[in-house]
Amino acid sequence: MIQQLAVRLAMCASLALCGHASAATTVNNSQLHTWWHDTHELNNSAPVADNAVRRSTVYDVRVATDAAQGAQYDSYAYMSIPRGGRNKWGYSDNDGAEFADSANLTMSWSSFVYGTDVWVHITLKDGSSISSANDVKIRPSALNFQKVMVDSHTIKVKVPYSSKGYRFSVEFDNQLYTAYNDMSGASGALNSAGTGNAVHTEPRNAMLVFAEPRPAGDEATRLVPTSASGSIHYPAQGMVNNLDTITQEIVYFGPGTYYMPWNYHAKLPASVKWVYLAPGAYVKGALQFMSETQGVFKVTGYGVLSGEKYVYEPDTDNYYEHRAQSNCHASCVKMLRFTSTNSQQYLDLQGVTISEPPYHSFVVYGNEETFQMRVENYKQVGSWYWQTDGLELYTNGSMKNTFFHSNDDVLKIYHNNLDIDNTVIWKNENGPVIQWGWTPRNMDGVHVKDTYVIHNKMYWKDEKTNTCVVNASTHWDPNGQPDANKWVRNIYLENITVEGMTNCALRLYALQNTEKVHIKNLLVDGWNDVGVSSQQSRFTKMAAGLAIGNETTSSAGLKLENYRVGGQYVTKAGGNWQGSALGRLNFDGALWDNWNAWVGSGAP
Structure with a gap:
């Protein structure tokens, strides 16, 4: 140093x-x-x-x-x-x-x-x-x-x-x-x-x-605080190390440069419901909202929140130095951190740019089913480290008009009734673009539309289970088991464009019953040069007792509609879907009736 x-x-x-x-x-x-x-x-x-x-x-x-x-x-x-x-x-x-x-x-x-x-x-x-x-x-x-x-x-x-x-x-x-x-x-x-x-x-x-x-009218009222919005604390430019004891409801970072010490992050008191980063505000630090009962949280504005002063995996249990334990998910600094209880809570996350996260950029602890998010015009850049995921949306959440530079799972669609639209992604090595695996889940009603993967460096020559454009990973715990009491259903992913070369399209390892997964208009420019064995897509169930929707008889399985590689359509009937063929679909033979690939009406 x-x-x-x-x-x-x-x-x-x-x-x-x-x-x-x-x-x-x-x-x-x-x-x-x-x-x-x-x-x-x-x-x-x-x-x-x-x-x-x-x-x-x-x-x-x-x-x-x-x-x-x-x-x-x-x-x-x-x-x-x-x-x-x-x-x-x-x-x-x-x-x-x-x-x-x-x-x-x-x-x-x-x-x-x-x-x-x-x-x-x-x-x-x-x-x-x-x-x-x-x-x-x-x-x-x-x-x-x-x-x-x-x-x-x-x-x-x-x-x-x-x-x-x-x-x-x-x-x-x-x-x-x-x-x-x-x-x-x-x-x-x-x-x-x-x-x-x-x-x-x-x-x-x-x-x-x-x-x-520029927000105007009612949108400006919702997204830009004024004195009518509540009591406001205006930090002075320069070092900020005293936000843990303020009494105001709103923290307003005006244009200028602010920095928190490398061994501090803001633990905002329960009174704080809103942090605003004005255009031209550059804040070096991280924000943890301590309230578990606040009804509506807001983090808005076109300013920047940068994690550049933190070490990789800054562990609060190790005085903010790099973690000294095998896992610091509970104790490492997150750029934005919330805690939810059984009372319904809401978050408006709008406009901000998160730069150089040292670990996960966003986490909610507690009851994930009662924390509803509305995300708009959010950006994430400088995600060089592993574990710099994108966002996890919680039940009934929505996200639109965003950009992610990420080195782990980007769109984490683990919950019910999600709506994601217009996402631009620059993908680093680790993790997939869209993820809903890691553990058995109950998910119903997820719609992801217009996803543009402009770059990616997913490079593995062996067959990883947590990679590709679309992924439902195997269990994170080597001893974890599938659950036949849970269901993933009604997942609709449409208009996914992958520019340039990539490693693989999808790997779905069902850890629970699964039906009605529809992937429409997936376009892959081409495969990388690493080799066919690393480019195989997979679809399998992780236990014999799991139910997978039948696509042949009930139109309830995995649908690949208008799947293209290099501009050519991949279809089940056309014979170019196999693992060594254009489509690289090496699916479990026992699931033959549980999927289809075809060209639909109005195909691009």
Whole structure:
């Protein structure tokens, strides 16, 4: 740590790298709101100062409305780097960030609020260049945004206004690299040197744009606190280590930079029902709501909550140092933590960007059936470590218009009556995209629509049971047993697009009775080069006594409607579904009548 600090101080000797650079021009009106952090560091290799915000060393961003294209405004380009620029701090075990660190991966992003069509200008400042607009791709590709080359270092992208906003990746061809599996040992290991078999191609230096709508009218009342919303505590910029004893109902982080010590996270008193992170707020820390009886919680605003100061798996039972026990699920810091009782509770989670979670980003303890969530325009970036899951939605929960960079299970659909729509996902190595396994469950009525997997590095050469695009994993406990008294039914997953190469489509290990699982319009661009044996999809039941819906006679089994690989439809009748064929479906032969793959009417 001392050596890294010396490096950072040396870098900060130049005002071009740290502190107050030339003033930026921002705007805040009904049509466009951008922001800036004067105290920043252009630093891609070490921790930044507590009162500074890391600024992208690769990209600059400016935004103009379509109606006034000559008036361009700065939009801060944040940057995340693996482990926040630290070496492993007090541990030597693998933490999931090894490949990202060795390959010098970074993730930049810029957020702004808008109310009209805009042009987003992204400028390369690392010395690389482009020769045409075709040298730049926008993902999800389905957006098909207009692109114009401004000069050899700048592209501008037209972003039409949408009340849903847009979350997308801007990818310069000169930033692309390919991850390979070196095929060593049981699973292989990732490398970027070209050793072994290709896994996936993605930008080495990611650039994300989050164009978000401005809440207005009743939505503004619901999402932006005022004095009419309750008593408000306004933390001062700088160190924040005193939120455990406040008496107000609302914590309002205004624009600016705040940091909690590495050995502290906020245990918000029972009075606190709402935390607001204003656009331009950058808070280094984590939030735990101590109330178990609050009726309505809120975490809203377009600010950033960053876990960059925490070590991987920061264990409160070990003074916030890396865990000293085999499992710290109960004691490790979560970016957002709640506790629920038998009384019905609600959470509005809107707008915020979670950056560099050191462990799970979000957890609810207690009665999961009485904690209903409404999630909107949430983002998660810089998830380099293992166990940086996406969100688990609880009974009757909804989520829409989100982005996840995740290194574990992303969409955890473990409960009843869930509605998830319009999710963009950048997937790291660990876990699947959609997960409902790990233990026998009762689930009924889950709808997941419009999921865009723009990148993934799922690379294993052996057949893991907790990977693929869609997964119901085997039991987490080696001694755990299936349960014939439980049912998973009425699961509808539609419009899943997987761009680039991936490892496998689905592995479903039924730990309970299962019926009526419908996967419609799953599109996989293509399989990676690791090998057919690692790409097999599975469908099996984990005990003979479990009931699986019959698809042949009752239309109650597993439905794969309009499943495509590389643009070709995979059908049961067409004979291209087998484990070594295009579809890679190596299902249990005993379940022949429990599934079907076909092209439905109105197929894309």
